[in-house]
Amino acid sequence: MALKAEQSERLGKLLAERAEKIAKRWAEIAAAPLKGRLTVAESGRQTAELQAQLQKALADGAADLRSAQTTELRAVLTELSRGRARQGFTASETATSIFALKAALYDVVDVEKGGESALRDYVAWSLFIDELGLFTFEAFARAREHIITEQTEQLLELSTPVVKLWDGVVAVPLVGTLDSARAQVVMERLLQALVDTGSPYAIIDITGVPAVDTQVAQHVLKTVMAARLMGAECIISGIRPQIAQTIVTLGIEFGDIATKATLADALRHAIRRGAAAARAANREA
Amino acid sequence: MERVPILKIGSVLLVSIQVDMQDQMALQLQEDLGQRIVDTGAKGVIIDITGLDIVDSFVGRTLSTIASISRVLDAETIVVGMRPAVAITLVELGLSLDGIRTSLNVERGLELLARNAEPETVDDLDFLDEPETTSP
Numbered sequence: 001m002a003l004k005a006e007q008s009e010r011l012g013k014l015l016a017e018r019a020e021k022i023a024k025r026w027a028e029i030a031a032a033p034l035k036g037r038l039t040v041a042e043s044g045r046q047t048a049e050l051q052a053q054l055q056k057a058l059a060d061g062a063a064d065l066r067s068a069q070t071t072e073l074r075a076v077l078t079e080l081s082r083g084r085a086r087q088g089f090t091a092s093e094t095a096t097s098i099f100a101l102k103a104a105l106y107d108v109v110d111v112e113k114g115g116e117s118a119l120r121d122y123v124a125w126s127l128f129i130d131e132l133g134l135f136t137f138e139a140f141a142r143a144r145e146h147i148i149t150e151q152t153e154q155l156l157e158l159s160t161p162v163v164k165l166w167d168g169v170v171a172v173p174l175v176g177t178l179d180s181a182r183a184q185v186v187m188e189r190l191l192q193a194l195v196d197t198g199s200p201y202a203i204i205d206i207t208g209v210p211a212v213d214t215q216v217a218q219h220v221l222k223t224v225m226a227a228r229l230m231g232a233e234c235i236i237s238g239i240r241p242q243i244a245q246t247i248v249t250l251g252i253e254f255g256d257i258a259t260k261a262t263l264a265d266a267l268r269h270a271i272r273r274g275a276a277a278a279r280a281a282n283r284e285a
Numbered sequence: 286m287e288r289v290p291i292l293k294i295g296s297v298l299l300v301s302i303q304v305d306m307q308d309q310m311a312l313q314l315q316e317d318l319g320q321r322i323v324d325t326g327a328k329g330v331i332i333d334i335t336g337l338d339i340v341d342s343f344v345g346r347t348l349s350t351i352a353s354i355s356r357v358l359d360a361e362t363i364v365v366g367m368r369p370a371v372a373i374t375l376v377e378l379g380l381s382l383d384g385i386r387t388s389l390n391v392e393r394g395l396e397l398l399a400r401n402a403e404p405e406t407v408d409d410l411d412f413l414d415e416p417e418t419t420s421p
Contacts, residue, residue: 191369198389226372231365231387231394280400 003063007124012058014109015051022108023048029100034093046080047097065131077132081139085147091140098133102126160186162193169201169270170194175208183219190223194232201270202227205263207238217252224257237266289314291321297398298322301333311347318351322358329398330355333391335366345380352385361401363387365394
């Protein structure tokens with residue numbers, strides 16, 4: 001709901017005239033529920049900045065939060081929400097800081113003695129402040145989502161290294177649950193590494209994979225097929241006894257793909273195959 | 286219409302596909318290659334698809350057909366240099382390019398051919414010498 005022009009003006013005037021008192025009260029009330037995780041001074045700095053922007057927006061004639069005059073105010077609110085999200089505060093704690101302005105205004109204006117018009121003003125201002133609070137809520141949620149996506153990407157980055165084990169042998173040690181997105185990344189990285197290093201052998205080590213179901217097996221098989229199409233041989237290693245049991249119970253067929261118990265066995269196998277191929281080529285030449 | 290060049294290196298024919306393959310081009314290559322194998326008596330064919338960004342089901346099938354034709358003409362086909370993205374797409378499409386041997390690059394393809402090659406000249410065939418040496 002939009003503020004009427006005179007209500008907006010009166011709130012602006014009030015904020016300007018009683019600035020110091022409101023700022024002090026707001027800072028106190030806002031800092032209370034944060035229980036010392038944010039100092040009164042820090043919280044006060046944030047509320048003071050908000051107050052300044054709010055005052056400026058009202059002076060420019062802002063009637064609601066969608067108007068053009070509140071661009072800077074919105075930016076400050078977004079910045080506050082983002083900061084709080086990163087510091088680990090909850091959405092409620094963030095919004096409460098805004099709602100504290102209501103309590104501060106109530107104390108300063110002394111609505112009870114002001115009669116009907118003061119009460120009407122106060123209700124209108126409250127609605128406006130609610131709008132500010134809701135905006136922080138949304139900004140907070142957006143900031144959180146951003147953090148989560150960022151972390152997911154980082155996790156994806158760090159969990160799929162492709163290492164060169166020997167001349168012509170690369171390995172990818174899989175750690176953690178293999179979902180479709182990760183499987184895709186692993187597949188692309190491994191195939192690219194095959195091209196870059198010109199390695200004819202690749203080892204997929206699943207020691208760090210806690211459970212193998214049909215989906216995970218499907219991903220691994222696809223990777224092996226793709227590597228084969230490119231002319232490289234894949235060896236699967238690091239199959240623990242429980243996982244071997246699961247694989248057999250689920251009826252997963254690895255076909256003619258070489259499987260080894262440990263990475264060492266797989267490496268020995270790859271080196272031996274490589275050496276045999278080299279000997280055969282030399283004999284011909 | 287553009288044609289894919291076929292180069293002869295020793296007893297191997299090298300086909301390097303540099304542009305995106307149109308269906309007509311693929312069919313033309315299939316025809317030309319058969320002719321060249323007969324003309325040169327090549328024992329191996331290397332098809333380099335490093336330059337191909339897209340391999341659709343038609344091109345995939347044509348490659349399979351080329352491999353089959355070459356085998357009938359006693360030449361082994363090796364497809365080399367498939368890009369990761371192409372390999373992933375083919376697997377997702379369920380095309381496994383049956384009957385085609387693959388290698389990472391031309392060099393390894395040549396090695397693979399050399400390894401599988403049978404003795405080429407009559408002089409290499411020991412058993413042909415035997416009747417002469419044992420004859421009285």
